[in-house]
Amino acid sequence: MDTNEAVNNETMPESDETPETAEVDTPAAPDSDEPVIKIRNLSKIYRDFWGRPKVQALNSLSLDVQKGEVFGLLGPNGSGKTTTMKLLLGLLFPSGGDITILGETATNVEKNERIGYLPEESYLYRFLNAGETLDFYGRLFNMSKADRRERVDRYIEMVGLTHARHRQLKEYSKGMTRRIGLAQALINDPDLVLLDEPTTGLDPLGTRDMKDLILKLRDDGKTVVMCSHLLADVQDVCDRIAILYEGELKQLGRVEDLLTEQGRTRLMTSRLDDAAMAEIREVIERHGASVETIDHPTSTLEELFLRTVEESRERPGRRFVPEDAPASDEEPAANESE
Amino acid sequence: MNRLSSRQRKLVYFVAILLLLIPIFVLGRPASGNSGGGVLAELRRPQGQELGLSEHNLGRVDPTSAAMNLVLLGMRGVAVNLLWMDYIKQQETKNWAQVRSTTESITMLQPHYLQIWRYHGWNMAYNVAAEWDDVRDRYYWIKEGAKFISDGTDHNRFSPELNYEIGRILGQKMGIADEWRVYRKFFNPDGRQYEGVPENEKGDPDPRYRGGVDPELNPDRLDNYLAAQRYYQIANDLEGQGFQQHLMMRHIFRQYPYRCRLDNNGVLNKEGFFGDFVIGEWAQAEKDWIDGYGQERFDTGEGFQVNLELPSEAHYAELARSQGVEVGQVRRMVRSFQNVVNYRYWRTRSLSESEPTTAAAHKLLFEGEELFKRNELTKARTMLVEGLDGLDEVLSKYEDLITEDLTVEEALWGLMLIKKIDELLEKPPTDDLPLTGLWNRHLNDKVPTLQFNFNRRFGGL
Amino acid sequence: MSIETQPFDFLVATGQWAFAVTAFLVLLICGASGLAMMTHGVTGPLLVFRWIPRFPADLLQLSPRRVFAIAQLTFREAIRRKALVVFGMFALLFMFGSWFLDNPNERMELQVKNYISFVLTAITWLLLPVVLLLSCWGLPEDIRNRSLHTVVTKPARKTEIVIGRMLGFSTLMTILVVVMGLTGYVWIDREVAFNLTVYSETIDVDGQETLVEYVDEDEGVTVRVTAGDEPTQVTAATSRTALRQENPDLYALTERARIQALGRHLVAKRPVLGTISFKGDDGKPTERGVNTGDIWEYRTYIAGGTNWRAIWDFENVRSEVAADGLVLESSFEAFRTHKGDDIQESLLLQFSLVKVRRSVFRDANNNVVSATAVRKSRDDENAFEATVDGESVAVSRFPVAAHDVEVRNNSYVLIDDPEIVVLIEEEIRAPLSSFNISEFGENITVLKPQITFYDQESGERKQLDLVNDLVNDQGELRVEVACLDSGQYLGMAQRDLFVRLPSSSFAVGYSKAICGVWMMLGLIVVLGVTASCFLKGPIASLLTFVMLLVGQGFMPFLEKIVGGEVEGGGPLESIIRIVRQINVTDQLPENTFYSTIKGIDGFLNQGLFIVKNIVPDFRNFQMDTYVANGFDVPWSQAMAPSIGITLAYLVPCLVVAYYSLSLRELEHK
Incomplete structure (x- = not known):
């Protein structure tokens, strides 16, 4: 009895959603302006056995994810991406703030009907084979036998595991496990797909397939939230990204917007000789501007990412707050991308 | 060590293990065929050649028992403790089936712990048996006790103590218990004394033996004391080979096989069996007692040895001379040893009993009592008086017997029967009965107790 | 044979259960509210109350498909964890079990007891660790390797996960129990058949009673057949097979006897138990007989050759008697103060059948009046008068049932009001012929529908009808037992005399005992899964194991402590006594220190x-004593309590499991 309360300690999710309002069958109106995910002032503090704060994993995070977009959560290891993901799924309970996901609270079981989740690593049951795995998850969605059979076949084929269908998952390579994980996440044809590091462990070809699939999901009108530290993937598929560092939101916006620096202009030409270079430099100086660097193009998101991380290190405590988010009671926010 | 790579380290370990294995191999190599085996195997050689240390030298080794001990990883002491606690509870709640199997398990774990065999064998024969009401059940459990210890001797071939215990159960328990008449009939239906007894009243009550004998305990169809004698003899033989017993002093321990025959003859008389056969038996018993037991040498603990049969002063002197001590010292020790085992009484008794006069007196007294029970009083009285006369004659010949309880009690009992008959016939008390002097001598010690027992059986005087 | 049972009243138990569960839930809610108040302020309790309806809501929306999916997964997982290795252990045990158990010397009936106890104990103790560990490690392992994340992010409810887990483990456990139970049954049957080398049975051959005695030894087989009064016919053969070839008719006969003998050894007797009381030498009723100094206080004794009587009252006899009479089975214990002359004879005892009228009185207002106050009117047998507070009142009498009456202070009183004395009038008494007891064995007394007996008063033989003359209006029959040997004592307990109904087959009793094992393991699964919802694997195993240990082994001790029967005080006091070497009988010094200690002990005892x-x-699940002693497992005393206990724990365990799983972060730290 006491042990039960000990579990209850501090982590009891605050929920103002009663089961009546959490109706399963109410589809979220596809055209409504209501964001698919609404996070307000979300904080998470991990505590030790005695209830003393150990790690501030997330600090007053606020963001929205709109329907139909591919949203990327970026950040170095330990920045709070996975914590955010788990808070969204109700696997963790927030220490403060609110989450609304598909119009319901995170701890509500019914929302899972419309969510697909691919965990970071392969957490599937290793003693099942591909068919059994998908069948099992299909049953959790209360699908009929015929329905399950059809879907299992379809998704195994989609992720290209038909040849390994009867092998136990413990014999699978990392890439194969990711594929079956993805199939498992999509088995219920979800409206919202949460992908935790979808491309880790995949070879370039597999990565390509995964990206194509994400884009296809977007084309089908589904909302995708992915977190990753592989910037190239994010850059390729995400409509909007958020960069987290040490539990704080540092950047948020459309990928193109974030990468377009309004105060600077970059020329990209075919190779020029020195004379032409000098001439161009002259023209620029004549217009009152100066040439800062002349180099070869780099992966620009990487640059942004590194810069963000470095700036955060130099000037800790500054974080990004979206305009429509209510101001938190902490220090004033600095909008870094302005 | 740090500088070594993991592979090098493993190599070093491997070599070290090999090095350590060499002495183990040298020491522990088992004996096989023509090779003598390792040093330990040499030491473990069967008894007589080396130290006799291997387990199977002790007796039969049970694969189950060995396996159990292996599985318990040296925790068998704990396991036995737990089992023993179970056993106590089971005995308290009279759960005999489980008592038996629990003891079985205990000995399975500690087959060479002699006290366990002794204790549980004794417990079954004396305590468990007593809990049952039906005499057949009691007999069954007495046998169980003996068989249990007999099992123990399989595991411990060289224990004089266990063999002694079997002898004790078969001899004393069956021969002295209140139910001795029944037990003896059960034990050996072939005894000459039971010739007239109907088939269904003798022989082992267990349906398996169909009124015969229990082949496990009595394969040779002997009376209980003579069957016990076999086991006592084994115990003595083992003791003679140097396997020590720790139960009692040596001269007491070694008397038992000889005593069995004496006891058996006594019981035959009590069963009303007389005649040449018994007289012959007594003569044989006397011979055994004097020539066998009486010649055995015992350490006195004072630096010299004595034997108990010393018929004349010359013998004492001779013994003293050969041992290099004074005659007085020898006489004192012999006297004390003889007293402890009642040596002289048994000598005299067997001597007297092997005379036809004594046998006739016993027979007359026994039959007189039987006649009294059948209410043939006048006839009974005549026989009893005749018997007492015979006894008087014997007592005057063997004066030693006059101090011995059994004979005295027999005489007093006879006198009581006569007095009772006189009372019933309403005759005036007479003083001219034989052995009246004996009666008067014991008027204050033996007579009252005996009279009480007499009255309990036959009603007040 | 001894079975000590506590009476079990389902209604009372249910009431207690409901009370306990309610108290538990209330405590839980209060505790949770308090905690929530501390962490969330004033809104905390509100939050708790918002959570309360979630469990029933969750339970109502249970989807069988999801539950079965999880159950199947659990089952597969357990199989992959090599749970079936236990079969190997089982096989080993049974291959070598007979090494330990076979004892050619031992009596068959004792052997049979050992076989049955061995099988049931082996099954229980082989499966307990397997089931306990599996159920305690299942969920924590799932949480540790985060497989549970993939399940709880699907629409699977927490109750579904818990129930699915329980169902999965139970299914596996059921298969194990069934296979082992069947194997065990076959093993017992074969061992008994194999060891049954000596038997003598009376069988019916063409309407004639024939005694077949069969002995199988190393030397050969001997069969004696005694038909009626004919002289014995002995046949010998070298072996059983030889007998079969040489004399097939005789072989068939021995096989019939053999099956009958097997049936006698492997049987499930169905007793109808009565209530026991005693009558002392002075003729007054007493609760217990004479104490002969036996450590074991299960039986009390009656003195032989005196007026001491043991009395059994059987109820509902009429319906069971039918026309065929009754079979009484008894097994008493003798205690001799002297062996006596007839040392070969066991003690002699006698049954008497008595028809009694048990009645109390009530006045015109239906108030019950103590029977001692009643004065019988001489003229009318049914007119009575009593004096209450010095005033005389008219009363009438009404009958009471045997189970309403007990003995206190040397008189029969009503259980629900010990102030009311029950008047017991003996109406007819039929002494039966005496017989010698066979101790620790079965004594069968067949009561024919017509009882013929020798009436000492008139000195004539009389005949009475069992049902019509000896059973009273309420369908009750009293059996009085007397020991006839003076100076000897006869010990008895309630179960020592019973009316024996036609026996069930051994398989029935055995399967009930297996069912007991099954329910016990089921309870372990429930407890284990519940514990694993809020504890990690090792701790959950430990908790469940401790519960098992306490519930199985320490319950009697615990009962004694709680009942205040243990000498030496509470936990602290006893520690102090041990350390300071103060004897339990010594008074402790009276000072504040010791009174504080006693105060704390009082709290600890709570x-x-x-x-x-x-x-x-867990003692309720042990039914092997019944089966091993050749009894059927009774519903009311063994089956019902065990089923009840398993179900009783299921409900609160589900509650605890649901909230534990819902209110904890399913993240391995």
Whole structure:
């Protein structure tokens, strides 16, 4: 009895959603302006056995994810991406703030009907084979036998595991496990797909397939939230990204917007000789501007990412707050991308 | 060590293990065929050649028992403790089936712990048996006790103590218990004394033996004391080979096989069996007692040895001379040893009993009592008086017997029967009965107790 | 044969259960509210109350498909964890079990007891660790390797996960129990058949009673057949097979006898138990007989050759008698103060059948009046008068049932009001012929529908009808037992005399005992899965194991402590006594220190009281004593309590499991 309360300690999710309002069958109106995910002032503090704060994993995070977009959560290891993901799924309970996901609270079981989740690593049951795995998850969605059979076949084929269908998952390579994980996440044809590091462990070809699939999901009108530290993937598929560092939101916006620096202009030409270079430099100086660097193009998101991380290190405590988010009671926010 | 790579380290370990294995191999190599085996195997050689240390030298080794001990990883002491606690509870709640199997398990774990065999064998024969009401059940459990210890001797071939215990159960328990008449009939239906007894009243009550004998305990169809004698003899033989017993002093321990025959003859008389056969038996018993037991040498603990049969002063002197001590010292020790085992009484008794006069007196007294029970009083009285006369004659010949309880009690009992008959016939008390002097001598010690027992059986005087 | 049972009243138990569960839930809610108040302020309790309806809501929306999916997964997982290795252990045990158990010397009936106890104990103790570990490690392992994340992010409800887990483990456990139970049955049957080398049975051959005695030894087989009064016919053969070839008719006969003998050894007797009381030498009723100094206080004794009587009252006899009469079975214990002359004879005892009228009185206002106050009117047998507070009142009498009456202070009183004395009038008495007891064995007394007996008063033989003359209006029959040997004592307990109904087959009793094992393991699964919802694997195993240990082994001790029967005080006091070497009988010095200690002990004892009432009493599942002793497992005393206990724990365990899983972060730290 006491042990039960000990579990209850501090982590009891605050929920103002009663089961009546959490109706399963109410589809979220596809055209409504209501964001698919609404996070307000979300904080998470991990505590030790005695209830003393150990790690501030997330600090007053606020963001929205709109329907139909591919949203990327970026950040170095330990920045709070996975914590955010788990808070969204109700696997963790927030220490403060609110989450609304598909119009319901995170701890509500019914929302899972419309969510697909691919965990970071392969957490599937290793003693099942591909068919059994998908069948099992299909049953959790209360699908009929015929329905399950059809879907299992379809998704195994989609992720290209038909040849390994009867092998136990413990014999699978990392890439194969990711594929079956993805199939498992999509088995219920979800409206919202949460992908935790979808491309880790995949070879370039597999990565390509995964990206194509994400884009296809977007084309089908589904909302995708992915977190990753592989910037190239994010850059390729995400409509909007958020960069987290040490539990704080540092950047948020459309990928193109974030990468377009309004105060600077970059020329990209075919190779020029020195004379032409000098001439161009002259023209620029004549217009009152100066040439800062002349180099070869780099992966620009990487640059942004590194810069963000470095700036955060130099000037800790500054974080990004979206305009429509209510101001938190902490220090004033600095909008870094302005 | 740090500088070594993991592979090098493993190599070093491997070599070290090999090095350590060499002495183990040298020491522990088992004996096989023509090779003598390792040093330990040499030491473990069967008894007589080396130290006799291997387990199977002790007796039969049970694969189950060995396996159990292996599985318990040296925790068998704990396991036995737990089992023993179970056993106590089971005995308290009279759960005999489980008592038996629990003891079985205990000995399975500690087959060479002699006290366990002794204790549980004794417990079954004396305590468990007593809990049952039906005499057949009691007999069954007495046998169980003996068989249990007999099992123990399989595991411990060289224990004089266990063999002694079997002898004790078969001899004393069956021969002295209140139910001795029944037990003896059960034990050996072939005894000459039971010739007239109907088939269904003798022989082992267990349906398996169909009124015969229990082949496990009595394969040779002997009376209980003579069957016990076999086991006592084994115990003595083992003791003679140097396997020590720790139960009692040596001269007491070694008397038992000889005593069995004496006891058996006594019981035959009590069963009303007389005649040449018994007289012959007594003569044989006397011979055994004097020539066998009486010649055995015992350490006195004072630096010299004595034997108990010393018929004349010359013998004492001779013994003293050969041992290099004074005659007085020898006489004192012999006297004390003889007293402890009642040596002289048994000598005299067997001597007297092997005379036809004594046998006739016993027979007359026994039959007189039987006649009294059948209410043939006048006839009974005549026989009893005749018997007492015979006894008087014997007592005057063997004066030693006059101090011995059994004979005295027999005489007093006879006198009581006569007095009772006189009372019933309403005759005036007479003083001219034989052995009246004996009666008067014991008027204050033996007579009252005996009279009480007499009255309990036959009603007040 | 001894079975000590506590009476079990389902209604009372249910009431207690409901009370306990309610108290538990209330405590839980209060505790949770308090905690929530601390962490969330004033809104905390509100939050708690918002959570309360979630469990029933969750339970109502249970989807069988999801539950079965999880159950199947659990089952597969357990198989992959090599749970079936236990079969190997089982096989090993049974291959070598007979090494330990076979004892050619031992009596068959004792052997049979050992076989049955061995099988049931082996099954229980082989499966307990397997089931306990599996159920305690299943969920924590899932949480540790985060497989549970993929399940809880699907629409699977927490109750579904818990129930699915329980169902999965139970299914596996059921298969194990069934296979082992069947194997065990076959093993017992074969061992008994194999060891049954000596038997003598009376069988019916063409309407004639024939005694077949069969002995199989190393030397050969001997068969004696005694038909009626004919002389014995002995046949010998070298072996059983030889007998079969040489004399097939005789072989068939021996096989019939053999099956009958097997049936006698492997049987499930169905007793109808009565209530026991005693009558002392002075003729007054007493609760217990004479104490002969036996450590074991199961039986009390009656003195032989005196007026001491043991009395059994059987109820509902009429319906069971039918026309065929009754079979009484008894097994008493003798205690001799002297062996006596007839040393070969066991003690002699005698049954008397008595028809009694048990009645109390009530006045015109239906108030019950103590029977001692009643004065019988001489003229009218049914007119009575009593004096209450010095005033005389008219009363009438009404009958009471045997189970309403007990003995206190040398008189029969009503259980529900010990102030009311029950008047017991003996109407007819039929002494039966005496017989010698066979101790620790079965004594069968067949009561024919017509009882013929020798009436000492008139000195004539009389005949009475069992049902019509000896059973009273309420369908009750009293059996009085007397020991006829003076100076000897006869010990008896309630179960020592019973009306024996036609026996069930051994398989029935055995399967009930297996069912007991099954329910016990089921309870372990429930407890284990519940514990694993809020504890990590090792701790959950430990908790469940401790519950098992306390519920199985320490319950009697715990009962004694809680009942205040243990000498030496509470936990602290006893520690101090041990350390300071103060004897339990010594008074402790009276000072504040010791009174504080006693105060704390009182509090700790309250804690033990709670423990005693929370931990399931696993003794209820032990039915092997019944089966091993050749009895059927009774519904009311063994089956019902065990089913009841398993179900009783299921409900609160589900509640605890649901909230534990819902209110904890399913993240391995």
